[in-house]
Amino acid sequence: MGLTARDVMDTRFFTLLPETTVAEAVKAFRRAGEELNRRVFGMMVTSPDGELLGMVSMYDILILMRPKHIHIWGEMHDIDVSGFMDECYLRAKSIPVGDLMTTDVITLTPDTHLLQIVDIMVRKHLRRIPVLDGGKVIGIVHISSVFFFLMER
Amino acid sequence: MAHAPMSVKDRKNVLSGLKVREAMRRIAVHLPESASVDEATRCAIKFKVSAILITGREYQALGVVSKTDLMCAYYAGLPLETPVSTIMRSPPLFCGMDDSLDAALDTMRSKGVHRLYVRGDDPDQAIGILAYPDIVGLLYRYCHKCEHNTLRTRKVPSIFNFSDTFKVRDVMNPSLLVFREEDILSSVMEGLSAHRIGAVLIRGRNNLPSGVVSKTDLIMAYRHGIPPTAEAATIMSSPVRSCDHNEQLVSAIQKMIFSDVHRFFVYRDNPDNIVGVLTLTDAARVRSGSCRACVSSRIRL
Numbered sequence: 001m002g003l004t005a006r007d008v009m010d011t012r013f014f015t016l017l018p019e020t021t022v023a024e025a026v027k028a029f030r031r032a033g034e035e036l037n038r039r040v041f042g043m044m045v046t047s048p049d050g051e052l053l054g055m056v057s058m059y060d061i062l063i064l065m066r067p068k069h070i071h072i073w074g075e076m077h078d079i080d081v082s083g084f085m086d087e088c089y090l091r092a093k094s095i096p097v098g099d100l101m102t103t104d105v106i107t108l109t110p111d112t113h114l115l116q117i118v119d120i121m122v123r124k125h126l127r128r129i130p131v132l133d134g135g136k137v138i139g140i141v142h143i144s145s146v147f148f149f150l151m152e153r
Numbered sequence: 154m155a156h157a158p159m160s161v162k163d164r165k166n167v168l169s170g171l172k173v174r175e176a177m178r179r180i181a182v183h184l185p186e187s188a189s190v191d192e193a194t195r196c197a198i199k200f201k202v203s204a205i206l207i208t209g210r211e212y213q214a215l216g217v218v219s220k221t222d223l224m225c226a227y228y229a230g231l232p233l234e235t236p237v238s239t240i241m242r243s244p245p246l247f248c249g250m251d252d253s254l255d256a257a258l259d260t261m262r263s264k265g266v267h268r269l270y271v272r273g274d275d276p277d278q279a280i281g282i283l284a285y286p287d288i289v290g291l292l293y294r295y296c297h298k299c300e301h302n303t304l305r306t307r308k309v310p311s312i313f314n315f316s317d318t319f320k321v322r323d324v325m326n327p328s329l330l331v332f333r334e335e336d337i338l339s340s341v342m343e344g345l346s347a348h349r350i351g352a353v354l355i356r357g358r359n360n361l362p363s364g365v366v367s368k369t370d371l372i373m374a375y376r377h378g379i380p381p382t383a384e385a386a387t388i389m390s391s392p393v394r395s396c397d398h399n400e401q402l403v404s405a406i407q408k409m410i411f412s413d414v415h416r417f418f419v420y421r422d423n424p425d426n427i428v429g430v431l432t433l434t435d436a437a438r439v440r441s442g443s444c445r446a447c448v449s450s451r452i453r454l
Contacts, residue, residue, distance in 0.1 A: 060199065068201040068413050084411060091413060099376060100199040103192065 009139030018098025054101030191233035216241030334386035364389030
């Protein structure tokens, strides 16, 4: 049997609950980054019993932060927008991540072959993929783990 | 010496000669017909869009689900797992990239819709969207560059200075839909649907304005499992975002954009005396299209 997700997955991961607010998620990103000693760009959202519900990334949160009328005020160069981002953050911070998570998530099993993982990451432009066993999250495969595992053999 | 009476030229305005391609936007979000109503509500909240295009297997445009449709699904008690194809309006209304903006606006008015999808080379696919706010943005750009703009001759640095002739009261809509905190959400939805508006004012037991319930608030309530029999007070946004009816229009527009809201309630004398609603689209359209240069260009002596 060849190398599989089981060989490269990180079993130390952090998750959010769907009712976690954006403000709490931002703190969780920071905290997880410090504990893992690398930047955390997104997290899995799970039910309390570990069932995967979706994923939320910095990108998802930035989409929410983006001003609704940006296509109008982008034309209004003479408007003073100082303080605007603070307003955007104030509005976004109480939104639960369950309202903005991506639910169409591609997942792996522990037995997914490493080259299949490479193929999925390349075709779908994914940097991290959850590993599920019986519907529960047991790990996550990061592109960097796959890359160094393959290239430094 | 006698003057001949003024006559109005036929419908010349700042949009004359402009095409749809100059105002349209690319479609940021679409969902497959198999997507659930829950996914559509999440899209509407996350992307802050009023409608979502529903596409088929070959990305052909099949229909549209608007916030109003999502609100109706909530009202009807449809489960969030319901496929969007059940509630979408089909087919979407299209325009061409090289259609005139005037013609596109006429279609939007006559069909009573707020947006048109822009057809690409494949007649079944939508490559863009044209909505009122896009046209408002375009108006600003053209107004700013207009050679007849009075500011160019006055050497005044800001385009906003000539708008001091407009006050909020000149543009606001004086009709107002009001509910009470204890009214149930179903009643609020009936009101929004009957009056084709986006939000209602909520008054507290002391009869003072206490909040606003918009279609977005209702969609979020739908997602969060709040029953339509809940009281308006449970989901209303508070405090009421408002402005004085004597405020300069440009200042109100600026505040609306800054607050990321589409409407302000308008008060007279004090914030408890709400007398109308001002929407960003109406405000910006009036301000941009009514500059003296544009008005004069429509009049022939």
